[in-house]
Amino acid sequence: MSEHTGGSGPDAGPPDQPPTAAPAVPPGEAMAPEPPPGPEQQLAERTADLQRLQAEYENYRKRVHRDRLAVREIAVVNVLTRLLPALDALDAARALGELTGGLRAVAGLLESELGELGLQSFGEPGEPFDPSVHEAVGSVDAGADVEPFCVEVVRPGYRVGDHLLRPAEVVVARAERPFPG
Known part of the structure; x- marks a missing residue:
């Protein structure tokens, strides 16, 4: 009894190796290895890679800046919306002539600061x-x-x-x- 049970014949290899495939290049024509790139070509490739990375980073920075501004604007809108009833109360007090003294100063300061926020x-x-x-x-x-x-x-x-x-x-x-x- 033989140890080889996977097949017989001259092409059969050891059982743990797959059979070899025929070469893709016709015999007599050997594949010539590519010549290594020259220093100028390597420099051009690295420069292009660096420019691409710089452009990606700049786009990332712009996107993060836009996102931060959008989050800030949403936060400001939410806070100002919640302060509108206080402004209504100040307007009502002003209409009744009850906005005097320190309350008038606070109202003026509040309205000024809300204006600075874009209200x-x-x-x-x-x-x-x-x-x-x-x-x-x-x-x-x-x-x-x-x-x-x-x-x-x-x-x-x-x-x-x-x-x-x-x-x-x-x-x-x-x-x-x-x-x-």
Whole structure:
């Protein structure tokens, strides 16, 4: 009995090695090894790699900077939105003449700091009515062929940059519509 059980014949190798494949290059034609790259070619390749890495790093830095600004803006919007009821209370106290002394100084400081964070108040009588930034809480007839405009601001609106925090609540003057009949 022989130790070889995997096959017989002249091409059969030892059982732990796969049979050898035929060479891909026809006999007589030997594959010539590539010549090693010259120093100029190596320098050009390394320079291209370095430029590619520098561009990737610069893009990464810009993306991180944009992401940080976006996170900051979201945080500012969230904080300012939560402070709007306090601003409404200060406006109500101011309208009643109760904003005096130290409270007036605190209100001025708060409004100044909120302005530094980008908070902008809007909504003035006479402004054209814009449903994207105004909320009509009432209306009055203003005559024929009148474009809707704000007659009274019930509660001011606020925005930070392009973010609308709250629409202005307004009474709108609109064109009279005659009753059909």
